[in-house]
Amino acid sequence: MARRAGPAVWAVFLWPGGHHHGAWRLPDSTGAELMSFDNYRRMAQDAERGKLDVVFLGDRLDAWPLPTAYLARTARAARLETLTLTAALATVTERIGIVATASTTFSEPFNLARMIGSLDHISGGRIGWNVVTSYTDDQAQNYGLDHIPPRPERYARAQEFLDVVKGLWDTFEDDAVFRDKEKGQFFDPARFHKLDHKGEHFSVAGPLNMERPPQGYPVICQAGASKDGIAFAARNGELLFSVNSSIERARDYYKAIKDGAVAAGRHPDEVKVLASINPVIGRTEEEANEKYEQMQALLDDDVSRTFAEHYFGIDLAEYDLDAPVPEIELPEVGRGSAAGAPGVHAQPRPRPEPDHA
Numbered sequence: 001m002a003r004r005a006g007p008a009v010w011a012v013f014l015w016p017g018g019h020h021h022g023a024w025r026l027p028d029s030t031g032a033e034l035m036s037f038d039n040y041r042r043m044a045q046d047a048e049r050g051k052l053d054v055v056f057l058g059d060r061l062d063a064w065p066l067p068t069a070y071l072a073r074t075a076r077a078a079r080l081e082t083l084t085l086t087a088a089l090a091t092v093t094e095r096i097g098i099v100a101t102a103s104t105t106f107s108e109p110f111n112l113a114r115m116i117g118s119l120d121h122i123s124g125g126r127i128g129w130n131v132v133t134s135y136t137d138d139q140a141q142n143y144g145l146d147h148i149p150p151r152p153e154r155y156a157r158a159q160e161f162l163d164v165v166k167g168l169w170d171t172f173e174d175d176a177v178f179r180d181k182e183k184g185q186f187f188d189p190a191r192f193h194k195l196d197h198k199g200e201h202f203s204v205a206g207p208l209n210m211e212r213p214p215q216g217y218p219v220i221c222q223a224g225a226s227k228d229g230i231a232f233a234a235r236n237g238e239l240l241f242s243v244n245s246s247i248e249r250a251r252d253y254y255k256a257i258k259d260g261a262v263a264a265g266r267h268p269d270e271v272k273v274l275a276s277i278n279p280v281i282g283r284t285e286e287e288a289n290e291k292y293e294q295m296q297a298l299l300d301d302d303v304s305r306t307f308a309e310h311y312f313g314i315d316l317a318e319y320d321l322d323a324p325v326p327e328i329e330l331p332e333v334g335r336g337s338a339a340g341a342p343g344v345h346a347q348p349r350p351r352p353e354p355d356h357a
């Protein structure tokens, strides 16, 4: 379903406990917010009352890939499963969109077509799917693999995955179900389609056992920053999340997406690109600055260094922690969005692997 550009979209990336790594240690945080549905409910309802368009729920399929001694000093090792959380949030909100993250590398199209389609029905057509391919060996090792497949392979699977999911959502045509009690005819068999997909990665017969989602296709969201990720986003994405450290990088990303969309035969307005900020909020600028300094003081040096090493894919052991930050050449994997402020992105970058070169 083609969507045309309207006004700007405002989204909030919900992370109870805060994106800043020191935030969970602030006096008014208990750290228990992370596993508390009530906290998510309150944030989503606040966002709705504040007239934002979307709440974004990230997800990953491992605890963070930090050594346990460091992980244990962060508020990052535990989370609620996102699709389940989305279903619950849909029932306590009325208008706001909810973007839920699900991986095409570690699921099956039939499963996600049902789950995300169900969420769209439950929410009355308010769901977006953040299509991710996952990127760490730690995630692969929870699904029977030693290593994460190379990126081109992941995105090729993602494309076929998405095509199959959309095909399944097309099982019932829009007006196929009319529930004629008089005639005893629930739906029109001529407007009901079995998929019979046989491709490189999937063999899916269908039909999907669900009426078409209210939106037809829930909104396809994405945040890939590599060449493959951008190509996938330009071809399929409708709402893209990006983290860029400078206006030039943000412009380059925006242009790559819009050019890619046109190259893929789409109207550039069919895809929206969201830039990101990581605000620290106070009643006054002074109060916000104080809060920021307070959080900075709560950062642990060793955890921060280890996090930065994983995030940027570099070894910082040889550098003096108290010396000025030197010029460091980042490996390609770190460049995509490591260029963004750590903490906004909130996903550690994998160490360089052959496919990231």
Ligand SMILES: Cc1cc2nc3c(=O)[nH]c(=O)nc-3n(C[C@H](O)[C@H](O)[C@H](O)COP(=O)(O)O)c2cc1C
Residues within 6 Å of the ligand: 057, 058, 059, 060, 101, 131, 132, 133, 134, 135, 151, 222, 223, 224, 225, 226, 227, 228, 229, 230, 241, 242, 243, 336, 337, 345, 347
């Ligand atoms: C704002 C933002 C949010 C993201 N959220 C998730 C997430 O929840 N789960 C995940 O596995 N990856 C997430 N990612 C990672 C992207 O899906 C993508 O894999 C990453 O940016 C690297 O790009 P690439 O896949 O093109 O290499 C996020 C990225 C950004 C910029």
